[in-house]
Amino acid sequence: MNRHEFKEKVIEYASTIGIDDIGFTTAEPFTEFKAKLIDYYKNGYESGFETGTIEERTNPKASLPSAKSIISIAVGYPNKLRNAPKSKRGDRRGIFARASWGMDYHTLLRKRLEKLEAYIKSIDPSIECKSMVDTGVLSDREVARRSGLGFIGKNGFVINPKLGTYSYLGEMIVSYPFPEDEELLDSCGDCNICVDRCPTGALVGDGQLNSKKCISFLTQTKGFMPVQYRGVVGNRLYGCDTCQQVCPRNRGINTEHHEDIVLEPEILKPELTSLLKISNREFKETYGHLAGVWRGKKPIQRNAILALAHYKEESALDLLKEVAETDPRPVIKGTAYWAIGQIAGNDALEYIYSRYNEETDQEIKQEMLLGIQEVS
Template sequence: MDYLQLKKEVIEHSKKIGIDKIGFTTADPFTQLKERLITQQQLGYQSGFEEPDIEKRINPELLLPKAQSIISIALAYPSKMKNAPRSTKDERRGIFARASWGKDYHDVVRDRLKKLEAFIIEKVPEVKVKSMVDTGELSDRAVAERAGIGWSGKNCAIITPEFGSYVYLGDLISNIPFPPDTPIEDQCGSCTKCLDVCPTGALVQGGQLDSTKCIAFLTQTKGFLPEQYRTKIGNRLYGCDTCQTVCPINKGKDFHFHEEMEPDPEIAKPKLKPLLTINNRDFKEKFGYVSGSWRGKKPIQRNAILALAHYKDETAIPDLIALMHTDPRPVIRGTAAWAIGKIGHKESIAELEKALNKEKDEEVMEEIHKGLQFLND
């Protein structure tokens, strides 16, 4: 079989099915990545969302026996929102990161991979393939880097010359020996803008991230947010784009190739106060199709409370007081108490004291004390 000709046909077909960039690499183990992953593990820099078996993350043959190649695909997503609503003094708004605009990217990328799989199977019926998006075992960024999709930036994102880092990635392992592409040379140079502006110092150095400090990770946790990060969240409800928006390569990059990636402004930049009392059914109906909803409504509601504290929104105090008194979840009650104190409305002292008298949860009591301290200082 002429594998070079087959590769050309796959590339041509990829353009027809909505893949913006495609690259090919071998299925050799990612030996350098293994060393980095072990270091990350030893330093406690992992988020806990990763595949725990490092060997599966670096050895494609463990995922597909006799694997010979990996195809990496990239889909460009928008960086600018059309008709973005403004946050007003009476109606403050939060923001979902760009990677959570539009339909859940896992579904979008999987759709493209399935179409690519179908084409390859049509050409080579006996082929063995395995596809994955983001939550798969392999590091999609390591695959994309080696396949020539882009270079691994200092912000730990794959940066493509064409689309910047505003791309979703997917992988397709096969037992076809496609000729590999050449990796792209690193173009970050001496620039350190992403390192300089990271709100929590999560970017330890170029190419090294302490995930436990990263706002994108923190917004997805379900417990009390460590206090040192609460004022760093700003109005972010899910994810963080800071290290992307400051990147000079990303300047002017904004692509609207895929209809399903277009954001609904009222979802991507929602009003904060209605989020505080939204029920499960309405949350799933309204936000369930975006990737930022995958952890459920609790983290989003907690982050909305922190965003209202960030704005010092006194109009939200009645809602926060109601949550502090009646919400069954300790994280929400406690975060609301902290936010009430942070907003700084002195008349809230009596409500905090009333909540303290009836509260049984020690962590919540601690948060109420913090709220009272803000108001008494």
């Protein structure tokens, strides 16, 4: 069997195990991406969640010395939540970003890559393989771009002709020289909608992102949300889809054929006050399978409080006061106090001042004052 025949067999098999698109590239260093990474760190755009050194992130042979090729895979995911509960007064809802709907995509992609690796080794057991999904050192998007799965849009996502931007990406470094695919030469042209509509101005053009300003990143942090971004987070509990929702290339696309991506409307759009009362065990049992809770319960609860403030949900005031007075975590306590001021306005002044001397943590005290300074 020659290299081209082997490649065709891999492509054919991939389509039978839930892989929507597949591409092949060499294991040569990502020279252009390396230059972009250097600028990325130089400008302070990194989130802190990145893995590996610049060399590790741009040289596949640093991960697998015998590397000859990289196989990139894409699996589309749904972007419409049918039968979703309505967010209304007294029953306000938050939302998880679409990439977090269903089974944790790390698990979903690893299962497919494991099957693909087993198939490749069934043909040639001597081939070495190393798979990566999101948390690996290589850039999933850059590998996908060079493998011909799409071009990187101004929103920083790989835009695939069949899947748009709504796809999970993963890759496998292999010690076999598969024929490489041609890169997809396309672009956003004059379209600048995603850049213009980004709520925080995090998109800086040419597919670059200032992670520290990105709502998706901000919702995953564990500390206090920077004040300047609280007003634009809205009801987002994890992630942000704005730059994908406005992208014209996503029109008419909604991948729903994967049986292992099961959508749970009540979990993906949960009632906000219930999140503030949930125990650690209940949280893990209910939400533990979602990729969006990898940072734990605290960021989700902080974001739920911000969402209640966004909605000015007066029915949540008693619960927020309970949280502010009894929760042992400064970030949750302080954010609850801030939200009370935002929701109750002048009516919160007496309560905040009566509690001010009861609190000893200076950050909590600052949050109390921040919450009422606009109405005092």
